[in-house]
Every structure is written in structure tokens, then in C-alpha cells.
Amino acid sequence: MNLRRDVFQAIADPTRRAILLLVASQSMTAGAIASNFDTARPTVSKHLQILTECELLEQEQNGREIYYHLNPQKIKAIADFIEPFRKLWDDRFNTLETIMKNYQSDKQE
Amino acid sequence: MAPKTKINAEDGKQELLITREFDLPLELLFKAYIEPEIVEQWMGNKVLKLENKKHGSYQFETQDAQGNVLFRANGVIHEFVPNRKITRTFEIEHSPFPVQLEFLEFKKLTDNTSKLNMHIVFRSVAYRDQMLQLPFVYGINMAHNRLQEAANNLT
Numbered sequence: 087m088n089l090r091r092d093v094f095q096a097i098a099d100p101t102r103r104a105i106l107l108l109v110a111s112q113s114m115t116a117g118a119i120a121s122n123f124d125t126a127r128p129t130v131s132k133h134l135q136i137l138t139e140c141e142l143l144e145q146e147q148n149g150r151e152i153y154y155h156l157n158p159q160k161i162k163a164i165a166d167f168i169e170p171f172r173k174l175w176d177d178r179f180n181t182l183e184t185i186m187k188n189y190q191s192d193k194q195e
Numbered sequence: 196m197a198p199k200t201k202i203n204a205e206d207g208k209q210e211l212l213i214t215r216e217f218d219l220p221l222e223l224l225f226k227a228y229i230e231p232e233i234v235e236q237w238m239g240n241k242v243l244k245l246e247n248k249k250h251g252s253y254q255f256e257t258q259d260a261q262g263n264v265l266f267r268a269n270g271v272i273h274e275f276v277p278n279r280k281i282t283r284t285f286e287i288e289h290s291p292f293p294v295q296l297e298f299l300e301f302k303k304l305t306d307n308t309s310k311l312n313m314h315i316v317f318r319s320v321a322y323r324d325q326m327l328q329l330p331f332v333y334g335i336n337m338a339h340n341r342l343q344e345a346a347n348n349l350t
Contacts, residue, residue: 167328171329178237178238178239179200179237183218183219185236186224186233189223189226190223
């Protein structure tokens with residue numbers, strides 16, 4: 087269960103969100119990712135470690151280099167996190183609509 | 196079918212917008228918000244108090260089958276304009292969540308359709324995000340509990 091909470095901690099940080107956006111279009115090495123930020127290289131490494139630990143990023147060995155790319159399944163899980171909230175209200179409003187339609191037809195009889 | 200209820204929660208903002216179009220005349224939509232017995236039906240809460248007027252207040256409650264209070268919320272109504280708007284506060288009692296401010300706007304689209312805009316302002320971005328995650332986390336807990344039950348049945 088900790089894993090799920092970590093995903094939200096991971097995306098709470100702006101640098102980590104920027105990293106996710108960066109690797110969304112292509113696999114990149116740690117060095118290439120770090121070159122896009124003013125932050126020190128070890129800081130970027132730490133961010134990559136956190137993102138990898140919570141499975142938002144996946145590592146891929148290519149020769150001597152390690153490439154990072156997005157884990158689409160995990161990203162989907164975050165994109166959908168608001169859905170249960172929307173569903174809650176949608177269900178309530180659907181009930182409201184049904185009740186009031188019945189109310190309306192009762193009045194007309 | 197496109198979802199009828201839309202949620203707009205912009206990144207880094209302490210507010211959210213819920214919009215919904217109804218196949219109901221405006222008057223009927225508004226009625227669903229002011230008649231206690233109708234509110235109870237669609238909100239799923241018991242209405243203890245609902246004073247539809249400026250400076251009025253309201254209180255909702257949910258009990259389990261044994262009569263234990265599971266949820267109680269209250270608020271004060273700041274603006275009340277029939278068939279147009281309700282501005283109110285909303286607070287869940289005995290919870291870590293601070294009071295939130297709600298702007299409800301009711302609009303006529305056609306004679307038989309209407310629209311509701313619900314603009315909610317939270318104390319902070321963190322509280323908004325937590326509130327948004329509640330049903331999600333609750334869903335996860337439910338799944339976890341079912342897993343736990345299944346595991347208990349195995350042993």
C-alpha cells in the first residue's frame with residue numbers, strides 16, 4: 087500500500103514532474119536528463135531513483151548506458167486518480183436527475 | 196456516451212470546478228437543492244437542518260444501521276437567490292479538513308435543460324488534492340479490505 091502513496095509523493099515535486107515530461111517522448115540517459123536542469127547531477131539522480139522506485143520510470147540497459155523511459159501503466163493510474171471523485175458526483179447527479187424526472191411526472195398526473 | 200459531470204482541477208490551484216448539465220428544467224434542479232426530503236434522497240444523507248436564506252445554516256448526517264454517526268457536515272449560507280445561486284461554506288465535522296467555500300450557480304439552458312456550476316475553494320492546494328484523492332484512496336482501501344478478507348478465508 088505504501089507504493090501507491092509514493093506515486094503521489096513522486097508527482098508532488100515539480101522537478102520530478104518535469105523529468106516525467108522530458109522522458110515522455112523518448113528514452114534518455116541520466117546524463118541527458120540532468121543536462122536539462124540547473125540542479126546538481128546527484129540531485130537529479132536522487133529524483134530518478136525515487137521515480138524508478140515507485141515504478142513511474144523504467145530502466146533499460148543499452149550497452150554501457152542505462153536509459154530511462156515512462157511506465158505507461160503507472161502513469162495511467164495517476165491520470166485516473168481523479169476519476170473516482172468524478173464518478174461519485176456523477177452518480178449523485180444521476181440520482182438527482184432521476185428523482186426529479188419522477189417528481190415532474192407525478193406532478194403532471 | 197460522454198460523461199455528464201466534469202471536474203476541472205488545475206494543477207497547483209486550491210480550487211476546483213464541477214460542472215453538470217441536467218435534463219431538467221431549472222426550477223426542478225434548484226428544488227432538488229432546497230427540499231430536505233429530496234436532498235436526502237440524492238445526497239444519501241439525513242438532513243438535520245436546512246435554512247434556505249441568507250445567513251441560514253444547514254447540517255447533514257449519515258448513520259449506520261446501529262445508529263452510529265458516520266459522517267456529519269454543516270455550513271452557513273451566505274447568498275441565496277432562488278433559481279440562480281447558493282453561496283455556502285461546507286465543513287466535515289471531526290475531520291482534519293478545514294472549512295471550504297462553495298459557489299453554486301444554476302443556469303437555464305432550454306425550457307427542459309439546465310446547468311450547475313459548482314466552484315469550490317479550499318484552504319490550500321494540499322487540502323484540495325487530499326479531498327480529490329479521498330474517493331480514490333477509499334477505493335484502494337476497499338480493494339485492500341476485500342483482499343484481506345479473501346486472505347483470511349484462506350487460512
